[in-house]
Amino acid sequence: MPPHSEEPLPPYPNRVHHPEHFDFATAREVPDSHTWADLHDYPTAAPSGSPSAPNVIDLTHPDAVNLIARACEEWGAFQLTGHGVPTGLLDHLEAQTRRLFQLSVEVKLKAARMADAVSGYGLARVNSFFAKFMWSEGFTISGSPADNARKLWPHDYRQFCDVVEEYTRVMKELAGRLLHAMLLSLGLKEEDIDWAGPIRDLRDLSTVLHLNSYPPCPEPDRAIGLAAHTDSSFFTILYQGGVNGLQVLGRASDDPSGPAQWVTVPPVPGAFVVNVGDLMHILSNGRFRSVRHRAVVNRTHHRVSAAFFCGPPAHVKVSPVTKLAGNGVGRGLYRAVTWAEYLSLKGKLFNRALESIKVSEEDGNNTSVVCKVV
Numbered sequence: 001m002p003p004h005s006e007e008p009l010p011p012y013p014n015r016v017h018h019p020e021h022f023d024f025a026t027a028r029e030v031p032d033s034h035t036w037a038d039l040h041d042y043p044t045a046a047p048s049g050s051p052s053a054p055n056v057i058d059l060t061h062p063d064a065v066n067l068i069a070r071a072c073e074e075w076g077a078f079q080l081t082g083h084g085v086p087t088g089l090l091d092h093l094e095a096q097t098r099r100l101f102q103l104s105v106e107v108k109l110k111a112a113r114m115a116d117a118v119s120g121y122g123l124a125r126v127n128s129f130f131a132k133f134m135w136s137e138g139f140t141i142s143g144s145p146a147d148n149a150r151k152l153w154p155h156d157y158r159q160f161c162d163v164v165e166e167y168t169r170v171m172k173e174l175a176g177r178l179l180h181a182m183l184l185s186l187g188l189k190e191e192d193i194d195w196a197g198p199i200r201d202l203r204d205l206s207t208v209l210h211l212n213s214y215p216p217c218p219e220p221d222r223a224i225g226l227a228a229h230t231d232s233s234f235f236t237i238l239y240q241g242g243v244n245g246l247q248v249l250g251r252a253s254d255d256p257s258g259p260a261q262w263v264t265v266p267p268v269p270g271a272f273v274v275n276v277g278d279l280m281h282i283l284s285n286g287r288f289r290s291v292r293h294r295a296v297v298n299r300t301h302h303r304v305s306a307a308f309f310c311g312p313p314a315h316v317k318v319s320p321v322t323k324l325a326g327n328g329v330g331r332g333l334y335r336a337v338t339w340a341e342y343l344s345l346k347g348k349l350f351n352r353a354l355e356s357i358k359v360s361e362e363d364g365n366n367t368s369v370v371c372k373v374v
């Protein structure tokens with residue numbers, strides 16, 4: 001199946017929207033339906049305190065490959081500059097994202113994500129695993145944005161589509177470069193990278209764009225924008241605009257066996273945050289960690305973000321790279337999966353999905369050069 005066709009990936013179970021009567025704009029307090037009791041599972045590091053946040057890495061830096069390796073091992077995340085994506089395009093995407101979420105709920109629900117679909121408006125899929133609602137809304141775009149955009153703006157959907165299409169084109173290019181850099185940073189050589197053909201096929205990554213909206217919240221300590229999770233992708237390239245909210249679970253660099261803490265990733269103008277996802281965790285045999293992260297809300301600012309999920313082409317199975325399995329661990333720790341298979345598991349098991357594909361020592365050789373075509 002071509003990587004860009006509509007809905008190549010399976011959906012999670014869907015809870016499409018908040019209770020009918022709930023309206024973020026008029027809420028003066030956080031209702032019980034949105035109150036989270038367990039937000040302090042780990043301490044939250046003071047923004048200026050230890051541990052410091054994931055590094056900012058310039059992709060054009062001569063040592064970028066090594067810097068990426070260290071960041072993916074230590075944090076499973078880094079901030080990226082020198083990526084070449086024009087600031088104007090980021091501004092346009094942010095403006096279109098705000099325009100979308102400012103529509104009334106009635107209009108947005110015209111493009112509601114259907115139970116069997118990936119694309120459309122609704123709650124973050126992870127919501128189906130929790131009893132409480134998150135303080136956010138989302139809009140997912142897999143393939144062409146036109147059908148859903150037409151439902152939102154019947155006479156003026158082109159401006160949204162033009163921006164999203166240009167953003168997707170530019171980000172796919174960047175995703176290919178990033179994947180190449182990550183494979184090199186894992187110590188693989190060009191000739192090890194047998195990616196269903198020559199390395200230029202890396203541009204065929206499957207991608208999904210997911211827009212998040214976190215309205216201002218009257219009691220930010222009682223609500224969560226997006227609950228703690230790891231992404232399923234190889235990696236996610238997140239644009240978080242200028243408003244604080246993203247936190248990653250990390251440990252101080254000078255005390256790697258110390259306690260885990262929620263660490264704020266402060267917005268850096270023009271930078272992306274790159275999060276290692278579960279499929280890269282599998283590919284690297286656990287050397288690059290898929291990072292647990294969450295989004296918190298604030299009292300005054302409407303925060304939006306755009307997460308660009310990058311995974312393998314639909315027909316490719318990801319398994320630990322032989323060369324890396326031999327290195328330290330001694331064997332491949334995970335069985336091979338396609339992105340679609342993995343998303344189905346995540347939709348059933350959520351945070352236990354990665355654990356569920358762990359193989360025991362007796363299970364034999366489950367490694368491949370990089371990825372297998374099935």
Ligand SMILES: C=C1C[C@]23C[C@@]1(O)CC[C@H]2[C@@]12CCC[C@@](C)(C(=O)O1)[C@H]2[C@@H]3C(=O)O
Nearest residue numbers: 118124125126140208210229231232233309
């Ligand atoms: C490709 C995808 C990754 C994602 C599920 C999805 O089909 C589209 C939305 C993605 C997202 C965004 C918010 C967090 C997340 C866990 C979720 O609930 O929906 C991720 C999913 C993921 O990475 O598994």
Ligand SMILES: O=C(O)CCC(=O)C(=O)O
Nearest residue numbers: 212240245246295305307
């Ligand atoms: O908005 C954010 O900072 C995080 C978004 C995110 O984690 C996601 O969309 O998967």
Ligand SMILES: [Fe+2]
Nearest residue numbers: 229230231293
């Ligand atoms: Fe995420």
